Amino acid sequence: MIYTSIEELENHIESFITDLRDDEIAASSLQVYRSNINQFINYLKDHNKDSFDKSTYQDYRDYMKNDKKYEITTINKYIVILNKYFSYLKRDDLKIKQLRYQRKHYIENVPTVTDYKRILRAAKKRDIVAYYFILIASYTGMRVSAITEITIESLKESKHNDDYIKIYSKGKYNEVPLPAWLRRELLNYAKEKGIKTGYLFPSPRIEGRPMTRKTMWKKVHKATGQARVDLSKGHPHAFRHLLGKELTGHVDNDSLVVADILGHESTKTTEQYQQKSKKEISKILNEFRFK
Secondary structure, eight states, rough: OOOOEEHHHHHHHHHHHHHHHHTTHHHHHHHHHHHHHHHHHHHHHTTTEEEEHHHHHHHHHHHHHHHHHOOOHHHHHHHHHHHHHHHHTOGEEEEEEOOOOOOOOOOOOOOHHHEEEEHHHHHHHHHHHHHHHHHHHHHHHOOOOHHOOOBBHHHHHTTTTTEEEEEETTTEEEEEEEHHHHHHHHHHHHHHHHSSSSBHHHSSSSTTOOOOHHHHHHHHHHHHHHHHHOOGGTTTTTHHHHHHHHHHHHTTTTTHHHHHTOOOHHHHHHHHHHGGHHHHHHHHHHHOOOO
């Protein structure tokens, strides 16, 4: 068994990150890579290990599952990153397998349309930025990272681009359909706030920078609490899921249309929106009787 030292792990992190940056991996993703590797290093130090082997790595996987109580999907993301780092170090012998799990046949933590309207009303009363953020997320399916990159210029240009807005996110330009009525509302909001150029949601602290994703998350979470809706449904991505679910029914389960709107590379991702929630599945079964 060949052991690897903590020192070796620490010495190559920055060169690994530089390689990823050269591959045009998004800055936010680079932070996740660095954080996950350092978390593994801290685990080794906390357990008084100067070096480690594959068995130690497997113990770390068990630690995340049994002690930290991480979701299996989260653990597997850690494993993907660490395995990639070990390949970079030319230590494929250290790589371990991801945890297997049964795919859920229902979707969770997605607000109902009633929940959504309550959250929207609460946001409009108390935090207009959260209100317009939720509108964008729920009518375009944009991710948080994309919404923060919206500029006044890109909004105006979308009028001449068949109502598609161009957004630079995750190292590439994407075109996202933006309803004309929403574009007009956003430009009116910007006019009222005196935002003539640059980001639609500028940072309140750093000039020339957009509002952070963390700030957006907090705003949405707060509006959800004010609306007295389950906080597990109060995350920005929930509105993307709600759009996918409602659109799927609206277009008679045409996965290609929904995939195009949400920017899915595969319709397999889109098919999750054909699934019901646990509550909906229970209701169907409770109402079922053999005829």
